[in-house]
Amino acid sequence: MTAILELDSLTRVFGGLKAVDNVSTKVSEGELCGLIGPNGAGKTTLFNLISGFTPPSSGDVRFKGESITGLPVHKIAHKGMSRTFQNLRVFPNMTVFDNISVGALGMIGVSPFSSIWGGKAKAKEISERSWEMLEKVGLTAHADDLAANLSYGKRKYLEIARALAMNPDLLILDEPAAGMNDSETAELAQFITDLNKTGLTIMLVEHDMGLVMGICQRLVVLASGQKIADDVPSKVRQDPAVLEAYLGGDD
Numbered sequence: 585m586t587a588i589l590e591l592d593s594l595t596r597v598f599g600g601l602k603a604v605d606n607v608s609t610k611v612s613e614g615e616l617c618g619l620i621g622p623n624g625a626g627k628t629t630l631f632n633l634i635s636g637f638t639p640p641s642s643g644d645v646r647f648k649g650e651s652i653t654g655l656p657v658h659k660i661a662h663k664g665m666s667r668t669f670q671n672l673r674v675f676p677n678m679t680v681f682d683n684i685s686v687g688a689l690g691m692i693g694v695s696p697f698s699s700i701w702g703g704k705a706k707a708k709e710i711s712e713r714s715w716e717m718l719e720k721v722g723l724t725a726h727a728d729d730l731a732a733n734l735s736y737g738k739r740k741y742l743e744i745a746r747a748l749a750m751n752p753d754l755l756i757l758d759e760p761a762a763g764m765n766d767s768e769t770a771e772l773a774q775f776i777t778d779l780n781k782t783g784l785t786i787m788l789v790e791h792d793m794g795l796v797m798g799i800c801q802r803l804v805v806l807a808s809g810q811k812i813a814d815d816v817p818s819k820v821r822q823d824p825a826v827l828e829a830y831l832g833g834d835d
């Protein structure tokens with residue numbers, strides 16, 4: 585399988601702490617790969633290194649065969665990587681539709697000449713793309729609602745829709761099930777599985793073990809910044825180093 589993402593000896597140091605310590609792995613095109621580990625293991629920092637929100641202290645990130653290390657976030661996004669955040673980052677005072685349009689705008693792009701050449705066509709494309717994403721996440725009826733008025737679970741889907749509106753080749757989801765109840769989590773699991781079946785490569789950080797074990801094809805496990813396992817869920821769940829990391833931690 586072709587690797588869409590390659591991490592080569594990624595390290596990030598904060599003061600004296602190695603939050604991510606020499607992590608290498610590959611994600612294949614079309615894969616649904618989970619990233620797990622106890623609290624403070626370095627999962628979010630690794631996602632930040634991949635998506636450009638934090639520069640690595642050393643090491644390399646390759647996306648679609650090209651080094652993207654040190655590129656700004658928007659350039660990486662334009663290359664086809666979008667993400668959601670552990671703490672929701674929707675725009676509360678914008679409508680649901682406008683929140684998604686921001687993502688579609690990122691995909692289609694605007695230039696100072698947009699209003700002269702093809703401005704209307706672009707506006708139509710952004711609008712169509714936004715409606716398509718609204719439908720995909722089941723929020724069509726809420727298009728005109730302020731994002732602030734959506735339930736927590738629906739805001740999570742809104743954030744995913746905005747990321748999808750950028751038409752990514754790699755979608756990175758940071759704790760999408762956090763704060764969801766069991767039935768919402770089961771629905772989300774089905775939604776992520778269906779997205780993956782369309783051919784979209786997905787990386788997922790999640791504390792809900794039932795969710796990651798149930799839907800991911802492979803799991804990368806971090807503990808104290810280091811990769812301690814990288815295998816199919818059935819192997820990872822029996823790995824002594826993984827059991828030790830979780831039993832020794834507070835998860």
Ligand SMILES: Nc1ncnc2c1ncn2[C@@H]1O[C@H](COP(=O)(O)OP(=O)(O)OP(=O)(O)O)[C@@H](O)[C@H]1O
Nearest residue numbers: 598601602603621622623624625626627628629630
């Ligand atoms: N900007 C920062 N400055 C200093 N230390 C940081 C920074 N970001 C993260 N850390 C530290 O790096 C370590 C890894 O944090 P990170 O948030 O990546 O872990 P995590 O696995 O995502 O944790 P959780 O599951 O609790 O979200 C932690 O000890 C954290 O305190």
